[in-house]
Amino acid sequence: MTNTQSHVLVTGATGFVGAHLVSMLREQPETRVRVLVRDAAKLRQPDGLDIVEGDLGDETLVRDALDDVATAYYLVHSMEAGNDDFSREDQELAEGFVRASDAAGVGRIVYLGGIQPPGDGSEHLDSRLEVEETLGGARADLVALRASMVVGAQSASFRALARIVERLPVLALPSWRERCTQPVFIDDVVQALVAARSVDPGRYDIAGPDRLSFERMTEVIAEILGTSHRSVDLPFSSPRLEGAAAALVTDGDRELLTPLMAGLDEDLIVEDNSLEAVFGVVATSFEEAARRSLDI
Numbered sequence: 701m702t703n704t705q706s707h708v709l710v711t712g713a714t715g716f717v718g719a720h721l722v723s724m725l726r727e728q729p730e731t732r733v734r735v736l737v738r739d740a741a742k743l744r745q746p747d748g749l750d751i752v753e754g755d756l757g758d759e760t761l762v763r764d765a766l767d768d769v770a771t772a773y774y775l776v777h778s779m780e781a782g783n784d785d786f787s788r789e790d791q792e793l794a795e796g797f798v799r800a801s802d803a804a805g806v807g808r809i810v811y812l813g814g815i816q817p818p819g820d821g822s823e824h825l826d827s828r829l830e831v832e833e834t835l836g837g838a839r840a841d842l843v844a845l846r847a848s849m850v851v852g853a854q855s856a857s858f859r860a861l862a863r864i865v866e867r868l869p870v871l872a873l874p875s876w877r878e879r880c881t882q883p884v885f886i887d888d889v890v891q892a893l894v895a896a897r898s899v900d901p902g903r904y905d906i907a908g909p910d911r912l913s914f915e916r917m918t919e920v921i922a923e924i925l926g927t928s929h930r931s932v933d934l935p936f937s938s939p940r941l942e943g944a945a946a947a948l949v950t951d952g953d954r955e956l957l958t959p960l961m962a963g964l965d966e967d968l969i970v971e972d973n974s975l976e977a978v979f980g981v982v983a984t985s986f987e988e989a990a991r992r993s994l995d996i
Contacts, residue, residue: 712775852886
């Protein structure tokens with residue numbers, strides 16, 4: 701493999717965030733982008749990339765992929781594969797990645813996780829934190845970014861929300877309807893990930909400028925779509941039932957949507973937003989992010 705100090709490796713390069721990151725990294729001067737993917741055929745623009753095809757669980761392969769890499773982006777979450785035991789698999793993959801990173805002498809690992817709620821988190825959010833802690837045990841510097849809902853056309857959570865609003869003029873919202881979050885635009889997240897190559901090591905919350913309830917987000921999306929919208933309050937919440945209902949309405953994956961729904965029952969608000977202060981990115985409003993993601 702080419703020996704260069706500007707080599708970066710992106711895992712999860714065919715995923716929602718990873719694909720956007722690869723596109724932006726390709727535009728950076730003197731940067732050679734290598735990707736580790738399970739299926740190279742899913743890459744949007746493979747030309748000019750160093751492609752390593754294989755499984756992240758193969759530590760020998762991962763060690764070779766990390767050869768001469770200065771910065772490695774870890775953007776893998778097993779939940780995206782609809783894995784019932786995603787938490788255990790996430791942990792095992794992260795542990796193997798740390799061993800391979802230490803052996804290869806990687807200088808920095810950049811990880812995108814989730815904002816942690818003040819109370820008990822869901823299995824989904826707990827797993828993100830466990831992976832972050834595991835990666836923090838590597839010899840490499842760690843820059844961990846934590847975000848709540850990432851708004852984009854390919855975002856599973858945002859896409860599900862938009863389709864529900866579009867297809868259900870009367871929307872029954874469970875008890876988490878008043879929980880607040882700070883959704884952040886995909887372009888802002890990717891800019892922060894690129895900038896993470898040169899900031900001080902640490903763990904940073906990144907968020908959009910708006911603190912919105914989920915009910916308010918549905919209203920904004922309805923306004924953008926120009927659809928009639930009315931919500932009805934439900935006094936309870938059942939992630940399994942909500943995941944099944946969301947999958948039925950949106951044609952989404954129930955195994956993916958169920959743990960996402962379980963993570964909605966806590967406020968995901970940041971006290972110290974590092975998006976602009978640390979990464980130099982001016983946050984995009986939710987309305988603008990949603991409009992651009994819906995291409996309206």
